[in-house]
Amino acid sequence: xxKRPTSHxxxxxxxxxxxxxxxxxxxxxxxxxxxxxxxxxxAAELSYRPNLAAxxxxxxxxxxxxxVIPFPGLNLGSLLEGAVTTAREAGYTVEVVNLSDESxxxxxxxxxxxxxxxxxxxxSFSPLPKPGLPSAESAPAFxxxxxxxxxxxxxxxxxxxxxxxxxxxxxxxLGHRRFLHIAGASDYPAAVARRDAYLATVERLxxxxxxxxxxxxxxxxARECVEALADDVLPLAIIAANDxxxxxxxxxxxxxxxxVPGDVSVTGWDDVALSLHFLPSITxxxxxxxxxxxYSMRRLVAAIRGDEAPELxxxxxxxxxxxxxxxxxxx
Amino acid sequence: xxKRPTSHxxxxxxxxxxxxxxxxxxxxxxxxxxxxxxxxxxAAELSYRPNLAAxxxxxxxxxxxxxVIPFPGLNLGSLLEGAVTTAREAGYTVEVVNLSDESxxxxxxxxxxxxxxxxxxxxSFSPLPKPGLPSAESAPAFxxxxxxxxxxxxxxxxxxxxxxxxxxxxxxxLGHRRFLHIAGASDYPAAVARRDAYLATVERLxxxxxxxxxxxxxxxxARECVEALADDVLPLAIIAANDxxxxxxxxxxxxxxxxVPGDVSVTGWDDVALSLHFLPSITxxxxxxxxxxxYSMRRLVAAIRGDEAPELxxxxxxxxxxxxxxxxxxx
DNA sequence: CTGAAAGCGCTTACAG
DNA sequence: CTGAAAGCGCTTACAG
Numbered sequence: 001x002x003k004r005p006t007s008h009x010x011x012x013x014x015x016x017x018x019x020x021x022x023x024x025x026x027x028x029x030x031x032x033x034x035x036x037x038x039x040x041x042x043a044a045e046l047s048y049r050p051n052l053a054a055x056x057x058x059x060x061x062x063x064x065x066x067x068v069i070p071f072p073g074l075n076l077g078s079l080l081e082g083a084v085t086t087a088r089e090a091g092y093t094v095e096v097v098n099l100s101d102e103s104x105x106x107x108x109x110x111x112x113x114x115x116x117x118x119x120x121x122x123x124s125f126s127p128l129p130k131p132g133l134p135s136a137e138s139a140p141a142f143x144x145x146x147x148x149x150x151x152x153x154x155x156x157x158x159x160x161x162x163x164x165x166x167x168x169x170x171x172x173x174l175g176h177r178r179f180l181h182i183a184g185a186s187d188y189p190a191a192v193a194r195r196d197a198y199l200a201t202v203e204r205l206x207x208x209x210x211x212x213x214x215x216x217x218x219x220x221x222a223r224e225c226v227e228a229l230a231d232d233v234l235p236l237a238i239i240a241a242n243d244x245x246x247x248x249x250x251x252x253x254x255x256x257x258x259x260v261p262g263d264v265s266v267t268g269w270d271d272v273a274l275s276l277h278f279l280p281s282i283t284x285x286x287x288x289x290x291x292x293x294x295y296s297m298r299r300l301v302a303a304i305r306g307d308e309a310p311e312l313x314x315x316x317x318x319x320x321x322x323x324x325x326x327x328x329x330x331x
Numbered sequence: 332x333x334k335r336p337t338s339h340x341x342x343x344x345x346x347x348x349x350x351x352x353x354x355x356x357x358x359x360x361x362x363x364x365x366x367x368x369x370x371x372x373x374a375a376e377l378s379y380r381p382n383l384a385a386x387x388x389x390x391x392x393x394x395x396x397x398x399v400i401p402f403p404g405l406n407l408g409s410l411l412e413g414a415v416t417t418a419r420e421a422g423y424t425v426e427v428v429n430l431s432d433e434s435x436x437x438x439x440x441x442x443x444x445x446x447x448x449x450x451x452x453x454x455s456f457s458p459l460p461k462p463g464l465p466s467a468e469s470a471p472a473f474x475x476x477x478x479x480x481x482x483x484x485x486x487x488x489x490x491x492x493x494x495x496x497x498x499x500x501x502x503x504x505l506g507h508r509r510f511l512h513i514a515g516a517s518d519y520p521a522a523v524a525r526r527d528a529y530l531a532t533v534e535r536l537x538x539x540x541x542x543x544x545x546x547x548x549x550x551x552x553a554r555e556c557v558e559a560l561a562d563d564v565l566p567l568a569i570i571a572a573n574d575x576x577x578x579x580x581x582x583x584x585x586x587x588x589x590x591v592p593g594d595v596s597v598t599g600w601d602d603v604a605l606s607l608h609f610l611p612s613i614t615x616x617x618x619x620x621x622x623x624x625x626y627s628m629r630r631l632v633a634a635i636r637g638d639e640a641p642e643l644x645x646x647x648x649x650x651x652x653x654x655x656x657x658x659x660x661x662x
Numbered sequence: 663c664t665g666a667a668a669g670c671g672c673t674t675a676c677a678g
Numbered sequence: 679c680t681g682a683a684a685g686c687g688c689t690t691a692c693a694g
Contacts, residue, residue, distance in 0.1 A: 385671035
């Protein structure tokens with residue numbers, strides 16, 4: 001195992017001073033082309049790469065970001081892929097961090113994270129205990145993307161509930177008038193956004209709402225909610241906050257002898273793998289998670305640099321129409 | 332924003348030398364209890380934490396590990412949770428890295444990763460282009476867990492296919508004799524292990540195998556495989572390499588007018604969220620992904636330190652019996 | 663356009 | 679049991 005080459009080694013081989021090597025690698029202007037090329041050639045020959053720890057010590061910048069990992073269900077892989085790629089392009093390295101399940105504990109961990117000076121920013125895909133107010137102590141780090149603003153309004157890419165409105169309008173077009181919403185856990189901005197959009201749409205279009213039930217991400221609980229419905233509730237359109245809830249709802253409906261989509265139409269969210277093969281296949285919202293991750297990271301990097309937030313792309317989510325939605329069967 | 336405190340600041344406040352502070356934090360023996368406590372108190376007061384970059388520069392150890400992220404489907408969240416927690420306990424920090432889709436490109440990226448001297452080890456949950464032979468060049472980093480040994484036998488925690496044998500034996504006990512395997516992508520050790528276990532069990536128990544089909548993770552393809560089956564293949568037991576394939580198979584069977592589980596029993600793997608709500612609910616294998624991730628990381632850390640590999644825990648996977656399995660209906 | 667030199671915050675022999 | 683000092687590999691004013 002050869003020792004790792006340093007800028008001194010490169011300088012010696014190239015016949016220049018060590019600072020010149022450094023200048024070439026930091027992209028400082030005013031290096032003649034022949035010199036730069038000599039250096040680059042020597043560096044390539046030794047497969048030299050600057051030592052990041054040493055650089056970080058001088059620059060007082062860690063170049064590291066932390067990503068807090070979330071509840072199972074989000075398709076973490078593509079989300080991270082987008083985020084990591086974007087971060088790398090911006091010169092950052094991304095580390096995974098996980099928080100305790102317990103809220104008190106988690107709050108302390110977030111403080112430690114921010115106060116550790118090891119990260120320049122923290123991106124959370126998970127609901128965070130303290131909604132985003134970096135304390136004075138932790139000033140050097142930026143905490144972004146808790147997805148709630150000061151008034152606890154859901155914000156951010158994951159909270160764009162427009163597809164829900166689109167689905168409801170379409171259902172109304174098919175002849176549906178009676179709706180039920182199975183909501184997700186209320187500490188998730190996306191769940192809150194969907195519930196709000198549901199309520200607003202019911203109001204705006206003068207629909208009948210059987211209620212907002214649920215309040216967690218459990219498919220079993222969604223089943224129970226449907227089991228508890230009155231017999232004369234049909235026909236009904238169920239807007240579930242995600243595919244798991246939708247699946248639980250469909251199962252309960254079918255077991256009550258209701259036909260889906262004849263008696264009840266159901267929509268989900270996330271386009272999880274099995275929703276396409278479900279019987280009936282589930283109408284859902286697919287997300288471009290890679291771009292969603294990339295956007296989130298761009299937003300964090302902008303915050304760190306003091307740039308203004310990048311504009312939210314509009315085509316990150318898309319309704320996928322499937323068998324679980326149809327006109328209500330006349331009774 | 333106060334400047335970050337250093338060991339000098341702590342030393343000054345505690346009235347000791349800077350080296351003494353360092354001794355306390357590196358756990359060097361031979362520090363008197365009063366001194367240690369003075370130092371710790373001063374450090375707490377300033378909320379001092381050692382600068383990792385500086386430490387890394389002296390020790391020539393980065394304390395960083397890279398995790399290569401995998402295909403969507405693995406439940407990455409819990410896997411990472413286990414891995415990250417274990418790594419932290421061992422004094423490491425975990426970074427996420429993603430590889431190009433293209434195999435050539437990915438091979439080059441792995442080399443760069445190993446040659447960058449930025450990581451002490453690489454843990455991959457994803458099939459890697461070059462099965463785990465660190466080149467001389469990249470000797471300082473260890474590459475573990477490609478999950479294939481030199482003869483391309485699948486190894487490692489994810490490749491334990493015993494639950495598949497258990498499911499087949501149970502099906503035989505119910506009266507099944509005719510089987511079909513829908514395999515996963517053959518660059519996944521787990522897929523290979525399951526296929527091998529299927530073949531070995533057919534052989535050992537003298538069963539009839541209609542074939543091994545599939546070869547990727549597409550539920551659509553699984554559907555097509557079932558659609559292509561002869562009409563007189565019933566009754567049949569389908570062993571699918573995961574829940575998505577199982578779901579595709581069930582859907583195709585039902586659409587052919589076959590009853591599940593009356594005419595065909597189906598098993599999956601992974602216990603994805605919707606498999607419990609599927610109609611019928613899918614018999615599957617649940618994995619303790621947190622512990623699976625922790626085990627993988629323990630193995631990597633052991634490799635780095637030259638310790639021997641930790642023993643594989645045996646209860647990481649468990650068969651979950653559900654509606655998709657029943658005795659074959661007499662025809 | 664290039665070089666000599668200081669210093670980032672640690673760890674770790676070496677003295678005492 | 680504790681301290682003074684060297685040095686890890688960089689970046690960046692400052693000279694020239």
